[in-house]
Amino acid sequence: MQKFVIKNGKVCDGISQNIRNSDILVENGRIADISENINGDYMIFDAAGKIVAPGFIDAHSHSELRKLKYPENRTKIMQGVTTEVDGHCGISSNCFAYDDGVFKWNSFAEYLELLSETRPSTNSVFLVGHNDLRRSVMDGKPAIAADDEIKAMQRTFQELLEQGAAGFSSGLTYFPGKFADTREMKAIASVLRNTEKIYTSHIRDEGDDILNAADEALAIAAAGNGRFQFSHMKTMFQRNWHKLDALLEKIETAQRNGLDVTADRYPYVYSATGLHQILPPPFDKNEKISTYLRESGFNRNEVENALKNSPRDLNSTILVNYGKTIGELAAERNVSVEHAAMECLMENNLQRAAYLAMSPENLKKILALPYVCAGSDGISSQLDDANDFVHPRAAGTFPAFFRMVSSTCSVAEAVRRMTSLPAQIYRIHRRGALQKGYFADIVIFDAEKFDSHAGFDGKNQFPTGIDKVFVNGKLAYDSQTPEIINRHGKFIPIN
Template structure:
């Protein structure tokens, strides 16, 4: 007898082949049979007539490093149909943490009312598994975290000894189950690293079959140069490359993705495995402090805040970034997504222009004052992308879908702030807007970008497809009704039309509601 039998579904298997009618039998967390199943005997039978059935979505670019420990239900992701998240992106991971990285991570865990009980990757993955999350997790190691562990926030080349220590940390992390390494070359201390340093670390990762994911140095004025640098790293380190949240940022750069997508295609013709991910929105989201020039961050947060409080240095910073921000999107398109103090809570969800008007300040002073008052713990959302570019990247055969968000909830500790709607709506939005409404890609191709393609990038051989012997991560959705309901005005809203989400053979979302199941697994490379 089967544990679960899904009958009469329109099956999209994840390969991009056309859908077909069939049944899916599940036992012991695995898919046992697919197609017409004569023996309709199971502990639970679900008739999904009229609905589509596909593999669980794999969020290739996520930032839920601590969130599943704070709330095991992983609400905003699993309700989208996400059954696996990849954390440790943009150069920032929860492990390994030593020195300055340990101190930074300790503060981060305290913000979630957690205790830092790990230093190395193996310990972090054990802690994550012990939290019994509702979905699966895979991790990348952050280059910025590695660098902080060895060099702090020093803006210089590593010594031979320091580079060797970083390589040892990378080697150990890969042996303990990491799937690759990520960089955040816009953020300190990753922004202080040169190409040679990254290549050396990527060579270590390549020996274990891992891949290199990068938030590039520029997604705006220097976009093409950054793509070229990324491709060169892939070539020199002989490593597969993932360009994170590929976009052209700033009005003056709209249309550049046409050239960068051709660069990716040419690199592939030259034998370099380059792919990218994309989220279906025209607004970005990150720390407000990232607006500051790289040199301001040298030495760490306290040094940065000292510089901002020095009137002469502050004037220099303002002169450097004010014209850039006005050119990119203007302050009317720059919104505050979260603050940590009660004093400035009223700023959440408002544009810097609105705040400046209310306070009778210059917008640039609002930005710098908020960074000081919030001790850099302040987030922003910036509308600075073109919808036509988003459509071009989504339609590329080399792109997959990643939220660039976290597993949040509209209640409890994960409900803070005014987050980007991508945390709640990314995957249903692709299906509703870019498949059903705009017809940018086919339904089967969209599912491939969410399932088998990211599984291939990770090297997961047992997920991402509907076929026998695969892990039973499955989504059932109503294509006519599926849609994201999270907006920039009301971002904490679950999607509609995701009827069932099955994780490792257990129903975790039923008729759109969480069942409180918590059978997610921490995936370790080469041991799955």
């Protein structure tokens, strides 16, 4: 299938606000022609009544490890995602020596070899994560970096950029990123100066101190090349919801002053991350708290007491591995929510939780902004393992984002924010739009039926409405044969 035509579709090119009826000729992995009535001896895919769009780009993903285990990457490909930008929030163990007993590599280059042998269904773009960069130089040392340590991080970062990494990501609320000061972050970001590559950040505080954290993020970006992607933009906890206007004012002032600031957001009001985020100070600084609680009985009562001042609402917090809230678990076990939460922390160091922490009104406001693209913050999954419960954003972000943005803006605008906007942010060349000469990452979908069926109820399901997905000019997914996923994804170096 080197040559084929997609006929009779409503072509939404990812850039313009017009949708026009056209045929698309694909030849050797690229778009060879877009015009009315392309005829010839080609294989034909009929797209009558359907939208033909560029493959969606997941601007914020965490699949760098998971797609080795689940190379079909069903959660993403079945939403129409053809390219993922991985390595966000400071987390990119793929860029460094790694060994988890199943997968092992000594360098980013070796990881890329393994990825190419595994060949997932989706293309990959990788950021260098600050947490792992820091670990490679300082282990988990809970200290401010010394000058020579900063220099070592800069050198390693520079080398990874030369190998095609797309930029720098940070997660200053996680270990060991939270030990870094602004000076360290500015110094590393300065390596970006002679490039157009991006700095992305899960900022130091998305709640009470969000405005200062945003100032810090913008200052770090300014110390780099002035390009900044605000990760999963939100204001956490009801008491901070009113801060959105001040936050947007900061961002838009920075834009007027010449910074290139963009953002991504998933269309959900629950966040999901490690359960350790429920810990108030000083316990939030203890990376090994589960082990301590378990093995030595360390401060169990003290931790339980401290949880009365948790920054999160424990009662409504969903334990994603259990498919229930801490409140429900506490009732089942006939203990207080604090006690149940402490037990969960003790039982599993990797316990994941979803927090009802965001405002539905703010979500609407954020999604209405022209510089906000779709980013799932989700991972690859097969969704066939009850023990592998993932946030519904992993399988539902794109249909849900499409429905929300197309209903308030337009179909073409929703598509633009899922395609050419992220391509432009990450400088992914010749993708994210339907144009002659571009790589043939293409999705055919029914705009009426494209919808998410993913939830927190443990019955996470795939979206409806996606007809066909092509990656690098080859058919990856066809709704007629949903059991088959063809894997044609590649690593996309950013230069």
